[in-house]
Amino acid sequence: MSDRYQQFVNSFLGKQIAPRxxxxxxxxxxxxxxGAPVVDGPVLLGQADGGRLGPAVSRVLAVIGAETWTAEGPLRDGAAEAGLSPKIWSGATGGDQRFQALVFDATGISxxxxxxxxxxxxxxxxxxxxPSGRVVVLGTTPELVPGTGAAKASARVAQRALEGFTRSLGKEIGKGSTVQLVYVAPDADDQIESTLRFLLSPKSAFVSGQVVRISQSGRKPDLNWTEPLKGKVxxxxxxxxxIGEAIAETLARDGxxxxxxxxxxxxDDLKKVTDRIGGSAITFDVTAQDAPAELAAKLKADHGGVDIVVHNAGITRDKLLANMKPEVWAQVIAVNLEAPERITRELLKQKAINPEGRIIxxxxxxxxxxxRGQTNYGTSKAGVIGFVDAFAAEVAKQQxxxxxxxxxxxxxxxTAAIPLTIREAGRRMSSLxxxxxxIDVAETIAWYAxxxxxxxxxxxxRVCGQSLIGA
Structure with a gap:
């Protein structure tokens, strides 16, 4: 559905009226x-005193062919061997130079x-x-900052403070630009490329004010970044x-x-989608008692297992809690929360998810x-967040x-069926x-995958344009 208000304020007449x-x-x-580059314009790279991620960031910027600038000349410890020959920018002599992205290594702030x-x-x-620029601040996961005693506590406080900075800057920067914070564990410097590629690119257009945590996996495969999912199921x-159709199309685009x-x-609708992208279609009631076992068996028999599992199926049955019947509550919980948990457990039990698999x-x-009116839906979706928290350590042991x-x-x-005033409020109550x-949700899932x-x-x-509602 088109956003007519957005179209108007970006028209010639609208641009004259709106500011006034x-x-x-x-x-x-x-x-x-x-075919577009990851970053279509200059990147300004900075580093706090004692920062450790400069060489790793330099290497990523060199690999993606970014036009890189720094404020103090070539970065220490690794810029040269990374193939990075940055230009020098000074606020005093920089003229009208503008940047498509700002990247700052804040790991040295203690x-x-x-x-x-x-x-x-x-x-x-x-x-x-x-416009549509990118700002990425990199820090150290606060719980994992090195050191002992008071020094460690001070560093942990300072690193946690980065969240307030990035979220506030995201609400100031404007013009469709986004701001993110990436916490990188002390031993995970070599794990940042995929995340930087995503956050610096237009693929993250509707992601802003977010905090991403990267840990060491011990794995860094060679990738064809054009089709990173080639050979995956x-x-x-x-x-x-x-959203499910967009996810399917985007994962197929990536191979x-x-x-x-x-x-x-x-x-019928499903088959049209899968035929268009060269995929396969199966019909299941995910809430059925035998659905997880049947699904695991079918995936193993037809495809030798699965590499990526996206639990997208979901329903709403909105009512004020005082008017909600037990079966309406149960339907939403069963589809949105119980089914993903049961299916995941069964896939893990039957070893139907291949090594290096992704669950999303x-x-x-x-x-x-x-x-309001979504106690059942809100409960189920908070449960999905809990599902991720609960399973993260367990699945990491299985790579x-x-x-x-x-x-x-x-x-x-x-959302097109939502009353106009509520729909407009939903659209405008974000930094973007x-x-x-x-596609914005699908691109984020493709990054995870x-x-x-x-x-x-x-x-x-959160894929919400830094919504002003919630944390």
Missing amino acids: VGLPQPPFLKRHRP SAAELAQLHAFFQPVARRVR ALVTGASRG AHVVGLDIEPLA GVASIAGVAGN LTINAVAPGFIETKM GQGGLP SPGSAGVNGNTV
């Missing part, structure tokens, strides 16, 4: 185009006083970020329409054979902030990962001032 009367002006976001280095780097360039539940799953009444849940902002996306207001047929698209994301485990990332 104080109307919000949500920009058109730049999204991924096949006290509250040293947080001033954030101001020193970002203040001169805060207005030099291009991906199961997508609820794949016949909307996966997609097994789309939906209920029998949607079999679809939660919701309703599971973070709650929604698997589990993560979740939590979509906010996404433009689908379901608009609704997202199904990548073999390069082995260090990304136990995360829930």
Whole structure:
């Protein structure tokens, strides 16, 4: 569904009227185009004193062919061997130079006083970020900062403070730009490429104000970044329409054979999707008692197992709790929460998920902030976040990962049916001032699914344009 307000304020007439009367002006976001570079413009790279990620970031920027600038000349310890020959930018002599991305290594910040280095780097360039630009701050996972005693405590405090900085900057930067914080465990420097590629690219158009944690996996496969999922089998539940259809299409674009799953009444719609992308279609009631065992057996028999499992199937049955019948509560919990947990346990039990497998849940902002009339739905989606937390350590032992996306207001047929005033509020109550698209959720899932994301485990990332509702 088109956003007519957004179209108007970005028209010639709208651009004259909106600023004069104080109307919000949500920009058109730049999204991924096949064949486009990861970063289409200059990147300014900075590093706090004592930062450790400069060489790793330098190598990634060199590999993706970024035009890289620094404020103080070539970075220490590794820029040269990474093939990075950065240009030098100075706030005093930089002219009108603008940047598509700002990347700052904050891992060296170990006290509250040293947080001033954030101001020193970002203040001169805060207005030099291009429309649909990217800002990424890298820190050390607070619980894992090195040291002992008071020094360790001070460093942990300072690293946790980065969250407030990035979320606040995300609400200031404007023009469709996004801001993220990536916590990297002390031994996980070699695990950052997949995440940097995603967060610096237009694929993360509707992801902002998020915190990603990267741990050491011990695995760093060689990848074809054009088709990173080639040879993989991906199961997508609820794949016949909307977000599920976009997920299926995006995973297929990245090379996966997609097994789309939906209920029998949607079999025709499902087959159209899977035929279009060269996938397979199966119909199941995921809440049936024997569904997990049958599904695991079928995946093993037809495909030798599965590499990626996306638990997208979900329903809403909205009522105020005082008016909600027990069966309405039970339906939502069964589809949205019980089925993913039961299916995952059975797939793990039967070893139907191949090594380096990915399990991905679809939660919701309703599971973070709650929604009136959605006690059942909010409960189920918060449960999906808990499902990720509970399984993360267990699946890591099997060289698997589990993560979740939590979509906010996404433009689908379901949201198009929402009353106009509520729909407009949902669109505007975010830092990006608009609704997202199904492709935004799908791109985030494709990042999780990548073999390069082995260090990304136990995360829930909101795809909500930094919604102003919730944490």
